Amino acid sequence: MSQPKLDLALQDAIARIKSICAESKGASQYFPYGGSGYKASVTHYFESSTEVAGGAVQPGSEDDLARIVKAIADTHVEFAVKCGGHSTNPGFSSTKGIQIYLSRLNQITVDTANKLVCVGAGCLFEELYQELESYNLNIVGGSGLSGVGVAGWMVGGGYSVKTSQYGLGVDNVEAVRLVLPDGTIKVASATENKDLFFAVMGGCNNYGIISEFTLKAHAQGEFHYFDLVKEAIYKITQKQDNRANIEAAFRHYSVPGTAEPVVTLTVHCVYDGDYPSEDPFKELESIPQDDSGKHGDSLSGHHTGSFLLADLRRSCHNGTYDITSVAPAQPGLAIISDIPELEQDKPPMAGIGQFPRGRWGNVVVDEFTPGILDEIQAQAKEAAKELGQHGGTRITIGLWPFTKAMFDHATDSAFPHEKGKPNCPIIVYFTWEGEKSDQFWVDTMKTTLEKLRETVDKERPDSKGLPYFINTALAEATTVEDLYRNNLPRLKELRKTYDPSGVMDRTGGFRIPLA
Numbered sequence: 001m002s003q004p005k006l007d008l009a010l011q012d013a014i015a016r017i018k019s020i021c022a023e024s025k026g027a028s029q030y031f032p033y034g035g036s037g038y039k040a041s042v043t044h045y046f047e048s049s050t051e052v053a054g055g056a057v058q059p060g061s062e063d064d065l066a067r068i069v070k071a072i073a074d075t076h077v078e079f080a081v082k083c084g085g086h087s088t089n090p091g092f093s094s095t096k097g098i099q100i101y102l103s104r105l106n107q108i109t110v111d112t113a114n115k116l117v118c119v120g121a122g123c124l125f126e127e128l129y130q131e132l133e134s135y136n137l138n139i140v141g142g143s144g145l146s147g148v149g150v151a152g153w154m155v156g157g158g159y160s161v162k163t164s165q166y167g168l169g170v171d172n173v174e175a176v177r178l179v180l181p182d183g184t185i186k187v188a189s190a191t192e193n194k195d196l197f198f199a200v201m202g203g204c205n206n207y208g209i210i211s212e213f214t215l216k217a218h219a220q221g222e223f224h225y226f227d228l229v230k231e232a233i234y235k236i237t238q239k240q241d242n243r244a245n246i247e248a249a250f251r252h253y254s255v256p257g258t259a260e261p262v263v264t265l266t267v268h269c270v271y272d273g274d275y276p277s278e279d280p281f282k283e284l285e286s287i288p289q290d291d292s293g294k295h296g297d298s299l300s301g302h303h304t305g306s307f308l309l310a311d312l313r314r315s316c317h318n319g320t321y322d323i324t325s326v327a328p329a330q331p332g333l334a335i336i337s338d339i340p341e342l343e344q345d346k347p348p349m350a351g352i353g354q355f356p357r358g359r360w361g362n363v364v365v366d367e368f369t370p371g372i373l374d375e376i377q378a379q380a381k382e383a384a385k386e387l388g389q390h391g392g393t394r395i396t397i398g399l400w401p402f403t404k405a406m407f408d409h410a411t412d413s414a415f416p417h418e419k420g421k422p423n424c425p426i427i428v429y430f431t432w433e434g435e436k437s438d439q440f441w442v443d444t445m446k447t448t449l450e451k452l453r454e455t456v457d458k459e460r461p462d463s464k465g466l467p468y469f470i471n472t473a474l475a476e477a478t479t480v481e482d483l484y485r486n487n488l489p490r491l492k493e494l495r496k497t498y499d500p501s502g503v504m505d506r507t508g509g510f511r512i513p514l515a
Helices: 008-023 036-042 062-075 125-133 150-155 194-200 230-237 282-286 307-313 370-384 435-459 480-498
Strands: 029-031 044-046 055-058 079-082 098-101 108-111 116-120 173-179 185-189 209-216 223-227 244-253 262-272 353-355 357-365 392-399 424-432
Touching: 008 029, 008 055, 008 062, 008 098, 029 036, 036 055, 036 098, 044 357, 062 098, 062 173, 062 185, 062 209, 108 125, 116 125, 125 150, 150 209, 173 194, 185 194, 194 480, 230 244, 230 282, 230 370, 244 370, 357 435, 370 392, 370 424, 370 435, 392 435, 424 435
Parallel strands: 044 353, 055 098, 079 098
Antiparallel strands: 029 055, 108 116, 116 209, 173 185, 173 209, 223 262, 244 262, 244 392, 357 424, 392 424
């Protein structure tokens, strides 16, 4: 990590931002290159998605954020906005210009009478869930692990463990406050600035920077976690129980000193509510116990899963439980065990990312079939053949099956989704070490996605034309047309209305063009 050179425009922007921070009397703070404040601001989950910014700022108020955005717009510099920093696409929330880190906008206000929660855009899900736990309330949200930010997850659509019951994250937003690209502040909802509200619900950062969300809250019962194996997934998903949720992944790990990767099949079940008299996961009772006599149990222990799986699993408070199911590489019965997921020793940071390098990608399907499940397993195995080379450390392909009722609560939003047309993601997740291996693994992921898409199109032709999941879309294999489909023309017109000067074109993300 070397100190960046600052051109005249960037120097001008920094001088203006420093003045704004000085006037704030410590509420907002600018951080030059180096130091813990700077590193906290620019660091992402992966080093591969972290840039060395010219400078970083943490706004302490909505008004200061608006003034900072105005300074950036007037000086025509590049910038990026970060909440949790979990985007794996390089440059989406990182920059060589001005890094805006929203961590100080993390206020939480709970209205128990109306079951509403006002959440600052810099809030992380773990702090939000912890606050809501004391009220026995919850929201439709993302991972409560690893510092996932509310804002990035929400403006990308937001798939959740509660989606089958309540829809996507965007379906549960009552209102937002946001700073437009010209520095003005607006409130948007289904009744106020309706077009703007439509645009930002799934429109990512194309229309400005959200400073606060007002979210619907829901009563929260106890969660139940179990471990399954592949053979039971299809039967359970056919029951269409809105409270019964499954997430699963075939994962291959590179282990130093061994020729073959370790293969795991991990399946987590969540029953979101009072457990019914008839076991919704009863097909699993035939799964054999391991040698210790232990069987999958909701209170067997707390083992942290991979970041990918955590993204769907945690729409809940702290203190949940899960187990890892290990599938032998050779044919035979899968065995349930209570051993934790295998994790490699994490190497020292080579730069300013929490972990070395990685990317996400996804394919979507309206309904899973046995053939699609087989192809997911086959593609995980095929990609894992390269783990011993090119610095590969992990291959994960996860599936997130939802019921056909998942969009019964669909709202009019930028991310296309409508009642009666389910859209379930297949998430591909690769990690590796070494920048020189980036292109190899991106190309491998593109091939994997293409093969999965071919099978989905063959098995479920009605899935053609479904929008990809924005939050985990691979930039090199995804266009804005893939994300917004028939909504794109309207979104282009709205960009012309709310960002006529193209200020947001100087930041990263999936860019909706000006009409």
